[in-house]
Every structure is written in C-alpha cells, then in structure tokens.
Amino acid sequence: MGDENNWLWSNQETIPSDTAEGQRLIKELLTQLEIAQWGSHETFGIHLAAEEAIVNAIKHGNKQDPNKSVEVDMRVAKERVLIHITDEGPGFDPHAVPDPTLDENLDVPSGRGVMLIKAYMTEVEYNAKGNSVRMVKDRSEP
Amino acid sequence: MSDQKRLRVSELDGVCVVEFKDRKILDDAQIQEIGQEFHDLVEVEKKQNILLNFSHVEFLSSSALGKLISLDKQVKQRDGHLKMSNIRPEIMEVFAITRLNKLFDIKDDLPDALQAFRG
Numbered sequence: 001m002g003d004e005n006n007w008l009w010s011n012q013e014t015i016p017s018d019t020a021e022g023q024r025l026i027k028e029l030l031t032q033l034e035i036a037q038w039g040s041h042e043t044f045g046i047h048l049a050a051e052e053a054i055v056n057a058i059k060h061g062n063k064q065d066p067n068k069s070v071e072v073d074m075r076v077a078k079e080r081v082l083i084h085i086t087d088e089g090p091g092f093d094p095h096a097v098p099d100p101t102l103d104e105n106l107d108v109p110s111g112r113g114v115m116l117i118k119a120y121m122t123e124v125e126y127n128a129k130g131n132s133v134r135m136v137k138d139r140s141e142p
Numbered sequence: 143m144s145d146q147k148r149l150r151v152s153e154l155d156g157v158c159v160v161e162f163k164d165r166k167i168l169d170d171a172q173i174q175e176i177g178q179e180f181h182d183l184v185e186v187e188k189k190q191n192i193l194l195n196f197s198h199v200e201f202l203s204s205s206a207l208g209k210l211i212s213l214d215k216q217v218k219q220r221d222g223h224l225k226m227s228n229i230r231p232e233i234m235e236v237f238a239i240t241r242l243n244k245l246f247d248i249k250d251d252l253p254d255a256l257q258a259f260r261g
Contacts, residue, residue, distance in 0.1 A: 019170055044201070044232045051168055051203050059170075101241040107215055109208035112240050116204055119239045 005082075008036050010075040017062040017070060017087075022054035025072055029083075032076045039141045045120030046081055046137050050074070052113035053085045053133050061087030061131055084134040091130030148176045151183070157259050158189040159252070161198060168203040176206070180213040190222035193255050197228035207242060214246060223247070227255040 009032040015021040029050060033043045054072065062068035065088075073084040100111045118124050121135040150161040160183070167173060183189045194210075210226075217224040227249045229237070237243040249255035 023169070041232065047201065048203070048236070055170075055203065055205070106241060106245045107211055109211045110205075112204040112207055116236070116239065 005075070005077045005080050007075045007077050008032070010073070012071070012073045014069045014071050017058045017064050017066060017068050019055060019058055022051075022058060022070070022072075025074065026050050026054065029074050029076070033081070036076050036078055038076075038081075038139065042137065042139065042141055046083075049117045049120045049135060049137075050083050052117050053083065053135065056113055056133075057085050057087035057089075060092070061089030063089065079139045081137040082134070083136075084132070086127075086132035089131050091127075091132075093130055094126050147179060148172060149179045154193075154252075155256050155259070157191045157193050157256060158183065158187075159193045159195060161195045163198070165198055166201040167199060167206040168201065170205070173203075173205050173209055177209040177212065180209060181216065184213070184216045184220060184222070188220075190217070190220060191259050192217060192222065192224050193252070193259070194224070194226045195228050195252060196226060196230070196233060199233060200230065202233060202236070204240075207236070207240065211242070211245070223259065225249055225255045225258060227251055 011025070011028065013025065015025065026047065030043065030047060033046060038046070054070065057070045058064060062070065068088040071086040073082070075082040094114050097111055097114050098105055100106070100108060100115060105111070117133070117135060122138040123136040125134045126132065148163055150163055152159050164172060167176065183192065214224050225247045228251055229248060234243070237246065237248070249258055
C-alpha cells in the first residue's frame with residue numbers, strides 16, 4: 001500500500017505488556033492530534049478506541065505476560081489517523097463477542113471495548129488470527 | 143487516608159452524593175480503587191440513595207463502565223437507588239452507543255437528581 005496520506009507524525013514501537021507504556025504512547029498520540037488540529041469530539045473517539053485496543057492487547061491478548069510485547073504503529077495526518085496494534089496472544093474472534101447492547105447483556109460488566117472501537121473509528125479490521133487490529137479514522141468534522 | 147480516596151462523598155438531603163476526583167478514569171489500578179470505594183459505600187456504609195456526579199469526568203474507558211454497571215447492580219440488590227448527573231456530551235454519547243443510558247437513571251444536574259430522589 002502506497003503511503004499517500006502525508007503523515008505528519010508516525011511512530012512504530014514495540015512495548016512491554018504494561019499499561020503504563022500504553023498510556024505513554026496514547027499521551028503522545030493526543031499531543032499529535034492537537035498539533036494536527038483534530039477537533040475535541042473526534043479526538044475523544046480516537047483516544048477511546050486507542051485506549052481500548054491497547055488495553056485489550058496487553059490484558060486479554062498477552063495476559064500481561066512480561067515476556068510478551070505489543071507492537072504499536074500510530075500515524076497522524078490532517079485528514080486521517082491510523083492505529084495498528086498487534087499482540088502475541090492466541091487472538092480472538094471479534095464477531096463472537098456477545099452484543100453488549102442486547103437487553104439481556106446490558107448489565108454484564110465487560111465486553112464493550114470492541115464495540116466502542118467500531119463505533120468511533122471509520123474502518124476496523126482484524127487479521128485472521130485475531131491478534132492484530134488495524135483501525136482508521138477519517139476526519140469528518142472541520 | 144481519606145486524602146487517598148478516588149471519590150469525594152457528601153450527604154445532601156439524605157442522598158449520598160459521590161464526585162469523582164479524577165478527570166480521566168482509565169487506569170487499571172485507579173478503576174479497581176473506585177470499584178472498592180463503590181463497594182464500601184453500598185456494603186459497608188449501607189448507602190441506599192446514591193448520586194454519582196460526573197461533573198469532573200472528561201474521559202472513561204469500558205472497564206470504568208464495568209464498575210458503574212456493578213455498582214448499579216449492587217445498589218439494586220439492596221433495594222437502593224442509583225442516579226447519575228452532570229454528564230458531559232462525550233460521555234453521554236458513550237452511554238448511548240452502549241445503550242447504558244437505558245440501564246442507568248440519568249439526570250441533567252444535581253438539583254434535578256435530588257428532586258427525583260424526593261419524588
């Protein structure tokens with residue numbers, strides 16, 4: 001795939017299975033979104049999607065195993081943001097996650113991260129194994 | 143000790159009013175502490191009418207939503223009432239996407255919520 005997006009910033013890093021490391025990357029992402037003048041509403045959604053995906057990778061994918069790491073690729077352009085996160089876990093089937101918005105699941109405390117990512121991002125793709133998520137947000141607000 | 147708490151708790155018209163000290167609720171340890179403080183309010187202090195004031199909260203993750211759901215369950219199991227107020231539009235959107243606005247009793251602001259406890 002050609003890189004026609006004119007990324008203003010990109011960062012590829014492999015981090016340990018430690019949520020503090022994830023927070024550091026997200027903080028950097030938020031700074032870059034601000035520099036690229038993304039609006040607060042879209043920034044909120046990108047922040048939430050990045051947070052959920054990194055936490056999923058560390059906690060559910062790698063089970064916080066200190067010997068496993070998470071690959072994080074984040075890119076920011078004026079009109080597009082790309083976040084690609086890969087863990088070393090066995091993967092999961094995102095379609096098998098029960099729909100948390102069904103009446104019978106409303107009071108189940110977990111299982112909302114995947115749907116929030118889908119709700120806030122423009123494109124969300126998982127690899128076949130289910131240990132890697134690539135998500136894109138296209139700017140829709142001026 | 144009380145300075146270490148994540149929640150600021152006061153009593154108003156017989157309602158236990160709970161404010162979050164944090165603007166962002168996403169860190170794992172932080173969420174566990176909030177969950178423990180929720181648990182203590184219901185199970186130890188036996189609070190029945192609880193109002194969560196979200197005025198400081200700018201961001202929360204899905205695991206924070208999980209703690210809110212657990213609190214809601216605990217309060218209902220004890221025949222109590224949980225209401226929420228002062229929720230920013232961004233957070234309201236999260237509640238709407240997840241349909242938690244159907245589960246939770248949400249009021250616009252503090253007076254509105256206190257009024258609802260009276261009624």
